[in-house]
Amino acid sequence: MIENSVPVSEGTRVFLNFSVSLDDGSEVDSNFGGEAVDFAVGDGSLLPGFERLLFGMTAGQRQLFTVPPEDAFGQPNENNVQRIDREHFDPDAELSLGLVFSFADASGGEVPGVVVGFDDDEVTVDFNHPLAGRTILFDVLVHRVEPLELH
Missing domain, CATH: 3.10.50.40 (Chitinase A; domain 3)
Structure with a gap:
């Protein structure tokens, strides 16, 4: 052929x-x-x-x-790591490091974020692609x- x-x-x-x-x-x-x-x-x-x-x-x-x-997938961008008030998460959600949540983005789509830290007041979420860097x-x-x- x-x-x-x-x-x-x-x-x-x-x-x-x-x-x-x-x-x-x-x-x-x-x-x-x-x-x-x-x-x-x-x-x-x-x-x-x-x-x-x-x-x-x-x-x-x-x-x-x-x-x-x-x-x-680019280099990680520190601006893609966000602190979010704990009250924005379901109170029954059991948070753990590495847990992936889906968040709505500005255009109405969904973007995954990985929990990289949390306490009683805030949850730190990394929106970088998991393969960045x-x-x-x-x-x-x-x-x-x-x-x-x-x-």
């Missing part, structure tokens, strides 16, 4: 298996052993820093990338690359 020689680039749909691990080897996510996932380049399915790594790869290629925090190992096996249909 001719399509097998199409490289990943703007205007293509990519079918792949992947895994995301931390630099200590612990796996965060993987679909190896399952069906390939597909996405159109530029559709927002992948972070831009991950997507750029795939450019030029063709069907059948597998590569392991080391992605620095700046190209992955981490180097990511991104293992990719490209199965197929197709030109996107122009409509």
Whole structure:
């Protein structure tokens, strides 16, 4: 098939298996052993820093990338750690360090926050991505690359 020689680039749909691990080897996510996932380049399915790594790869290629925090989930931002009055939490909620709550954001969507401290008056919540500041190992096996249909 001719399509097998199409490289990943703007205007293509990519079918792949992947895994995301931390630099200590612990796996965060993987679909190896399952069906390939597909996405159109530029559709927002992948972070831009991950997507750029795939450019030029063709069907059948597998590569392991080391992605620095700046190209992955960014560095933690101290402004994303907020102190919230305890009264804003359900009085029956049993707080513990590492507990994840879902909070409404300004646009009405939801954003997760991790409890990183609390006392009787305040709860300290970290809204940074849990992988912020981490180097990511991104293992990719490209199965197929197709030109996107122009409509």
